[in-house]
Amino acid sequence: MRNWLRFGRARAAARGREAGGGEAKASRTGALVAFSRLGRPVWTPRDYAALAREGFGRNPVVYRAVRTISEAAASVPWLVFEDEHEIDDHPLARLLARPGGQRAGAELMEAVYGHLLVAGNAYLEAVGVDGEVRELHALRPDRMKVVPGADGWPSAYDYSVAGRSVRFAAESEAGVRPILHLRLFHPTDDHYGFAPIEAALTSLDIHNAAGAWAKALLDNSARPSGALVYSGGEGGNLSDEQFDRLKKELEEGFSGARNAGRPLLLEGGLDWRAMALTPRDMDFVEAKNLAAREIALAFGVPPMLLGIPGDNTYANYQEANRALWRQTVLPLVARTAAALSAWLAPAFDRPVRLSFDVDAVEALSTEREALWARVGAAGFIDDDEKRAAVGYGPRRGRD
Template structure:
């Protein structure tokens, strides 16, 4: 709402985004022009879109299995709509939720069941209001300007971190100043290389060179000191000329340091560790350092997004009958936590009871995690394998039972 044309919000609206203190307009398009924001968005969307999302059934307190006959399973795992794959759909809504705070999809239903999900392309065109009974009402403005009223039960609403419980707060809003600074630094860098003097050095003298001396000097430089084949050659200066190296560099302007700080600052808003952006200056690249950082990224940032998806889908896509039947949504994050083949094999061995431990997985459960078919007899927990005697003790020899024991 604008009171008059002098309202600063009018200029921000006409520019298509929020104006930062640096003067840069921060919106979805301009933000994704920043390499850090692009990479962070791609990573966060990927860990939601590329991980398997399954409709599960809770049979009892200990038994879980895929709800293979549930109609929502096809929407979640095969085809959410007529033009997107499940990964494309979840990546799009995740990018909206991360950057704008909310992601919306229109539910297409048949006989009370969700048969398709149509993503709404711009969360900024959605108005959300909380009614007196605490329910939510939605109004979506189409690209042609038509307002469409929607009910809470008409939508899948992904809501990021929120302070009012109605709308999420996206990175574009919180990191507006950091992104605006990065944009102006990028613009300044481009203009510096376009218009700045970036010569390798200068020749200076207190007097003035004659035309003959100037032409001779220029010819000598072009012939003997320009090009890779002349690198390292000495220059012969005359008429009191002195050589001064480095007129101005990006380092002198603290340009590179500023860009580096801006990259780290933006990554903090997204919750992405710098090493995933190619910045390993302050992180070890040996041993398990980066591996542990990667695990932490999945456990904290990735888990937060997975829970957002799981609980939003359970709230908006499942019926009361589904909940009573024990139906729920599960995103499997073990894909990135399984480690390399050696570590994975050791974990499976321990799960099967190797080394005398108590087995807690069957052979077929292990094979299923590796996308291998089950084998006969593989659904039974194996016996303990390789149990070792306690240190300092030897196994007792079996003794014959006496008459009383017999």
């Protein structure tokens, strides 16, 4: 049976009260934010299911961008520090390696990063048993709703599935909060984050429409559409029976890929006139590639890594890969590490800080080798100072 967490050190100054027992601190604008929504869920202002379906589910650029970032970020090893000393075998490290259920630690974090990229929000649930955090679970953001309190900050979270809801308190009296809400910056929303996929919605529609147009063109024998013009007979018009027969013959005998190249036999008075623009006239391929580059830009993935032609920003693949790690992956991991540290630290008696091992990132090995070469050649510092400069502690037996 899962029990809510009631353990760890009490929060400093109990909900923001000053040490001298003064008046509780609160934002003067918070009540204005919650005035019209007090006690009611703040519903997500967009359709997450549509974003996931049209973006991640149907668009290969979005799918590959999300997978590239989330898999890379989830592969970064965690480091746990107590009082600035790295602890190899720490309960927090074991928890993140085996968060519970059927998921490994990398799989859990991949889901968290994926939710952030597709929805702009990610939620983690902490499960406590016998006074310890035993499990961490990633919750789907489309099922979670924020319930604001009188001070404008979230007072609870409602998680709904198939008409049934569970309410999680936003704060615990002491110890770890049951829910961690990670979100990307949103300029116009106080409670939810802004997903990169939303900034690329226009480009996403163009790219999907271009694919649908190409598919329809192939289904119609890879030929431009046109019109049959009748210029014979009295009155210059076909009878209803002739029109229906001609339409049926065209659909059954000359449409579709299996009828590609089949000659069209025209009776007297009928003439074929092409009407559609060619792909060259529509600049079809370049429009699709431009939309793909804009989607990759929104996610922070160099187009070269996604196989999108026309990108000359980076000289080679290695430079593009380093840019991905430096500008997109590592900042995402850093903000997640800071949020996890603040969330889970009250569960332990001593101050705990979560970090990550940049030296284990193979894509940055060239930069690491250059740094080691520069530090190793510096004759004005001793060996321990060199070790500190590259992120290592002093040698054993020395303070």
